[in-house]
Amino acid sequence: MREQDSTLTIKELTSAYAREGVTFAQGRGGLPLVCLQNAEQSAEIYLHGASATSWRSADGAERLFLSERAIFAPLKPIRGGIPLVFPQFGPGALPSHGFARDRPWRVVASASNGQQRSVTFELVTSGETRIIWPFEFRSRLTFSLGSKLSVELVIENLDSKPISFQWAFHTYFLVSDIATTTVRGFEGLTYLDNLANKRASIDARTTASIAEEVDRIYCRAPDKIDIFDRGAELVSIEKHGLPDAVLWNPWIEKSKRIADLSAEDFRRFVCVECGVIEKPQVLSPGSGFTASMVLASRQVQRAG
Numbered sequence: 451m452r453e454q455d456s457t458l459t460i461k462e463l464t465s466a467y468a469r470e471g472v473t474f475a476q477g478r479g480g481l482p483l484v485c486l487q488n489a490e491q492s493a494e495i496y497l498h499g500a501s502a503t504s505w506r507s508a509d510g511a512e513r514l515f516l517s518e519r520a521i522f523a524p525l526k527p528i529r530g531g532i533p534l535v536f537p538q539f540g541p542g543a544l545p546s547h548g549f550a551r552d553r554p555w556r557v558v559a560s561a562s563n564g565q566q567r568s569v570t571f572e573l574v575t576s577g578e579t580r581i582i583w584p585f586e587f588r589s590r591l592t593f594s595l596g597s598k599l600s601v602e603l604v605i606e607n608l609d610s611k612p613i614s615f616q617w618a619f620h621t622y623f624l625v626s627d628i629a630t631t632t633v634r635g636f637e638g639l640t641y642l643d644n645l646a647n648k649r650a651s652i653d654a655r656t657t658a659s660i661a662e663e664v665d666r667i668y669c670r671a672p673d674k675i676d677i678f679d680r681g682a683e684l685v686s687i688e689k690h691g692l693p694d695a696v697l698w699n700p701w702i703e704k705s706k707r708i709a710d711l712s713a714e715d716f717r718r719f720v721c722v723e724c725g726v727i728e729k730p731q732v733l734s735p736g737s738g739f740t741a742s743m744v745l746a747s748r749q750v751q752r753a754g
């Protein structure tokens with residue numbers, strides 16, 4: 451087996467990690483992906499950026515938005531699904547949103563038990579990452595599909611000095627129309643407005659609706675956030691170890707400046723991004739950080 455599993459062929463990945471309901475295929479751009487499938491749901495995750503691009507809930511409905519113009523190529527993030535933000539959120543000393551989303555993760559484990567399917571990806575320090583971010587780390591991400599879709603993160607500091615980082619699941623939720631989409635969980639929270647130089651304000655609304663470009667970091671958000679589509683609950687988000695949540699929609703004008711979005715795409719998604727953003731996470735040498743996000747869709751919740 452070649453040293454870097456991220457360069458394994460589909461045949462080698464299958465031989466090493468295929469299980470019942472855990473299969474590998476060649477996806478767009480010839481990039482390898484893993485398909486998780488059980489009696490109720492399915493998910494697709496590319497090894498590139500360990501990026502989920504599809505999650506179909508119990509009724510077969512797709513819950514993630516994926517741009518038709520998404521680019522599937524090395525060093526390019528996929529527009530849609532669940533891109534990973536690490537070690538930096540947004541612009542700054544490093545490339546915007548860091549490097550975790552645009553380089554290959556390798557598969558290190560998989561499992562199938564009853565209706566539960568899981569696959570674990572790993573990204574560790576490389577020559578390339580050291581140039582961008584001169585720290586030794588290991589990150590592991592486990593996607594588990596059962597009656598919900600769970601993503602569990604472990605980041606370890608393998609360096610002799612402390613590391614400080616931000617993390618976010620930059621999730622694009624598919625909606626029928628942004629104009630009839632609302633998000634519940636931000637009432638009374640302080641948010642930093644990325645459209646006003648991170649000015650702090652309080653959102654007093656019981657539910658957040660979107661009728662213009664929105665780009666807000668809600669600080670110390672509740673661990674349960676719900677997205678409603680035309681008044682009906684669409685997806686429930688449960689987060690652990692991730693204090694903040696970003697609400698983003700580019701609306702009309704910003705969408706025109708995003709090459710891998712078509713002009714009307716903004717109407718079809720809302721980004722609710724669970725992360726550790728306002729106050730970066732600091733890890734002492736040898737210590738670890740764990741966090742998780744659990745996504746449940748309405749139909750799945752009714753199934754209990």
Ligand code: TA6
Nearest residue numbers: 527540546547644665696698723
């Ligand atoms: O999460 C919101 C945000 O930081 C926005 O400011 C916007 O830049 C968005 O992420 C998408 O960023 P990307 O680098 O994927 O185009």
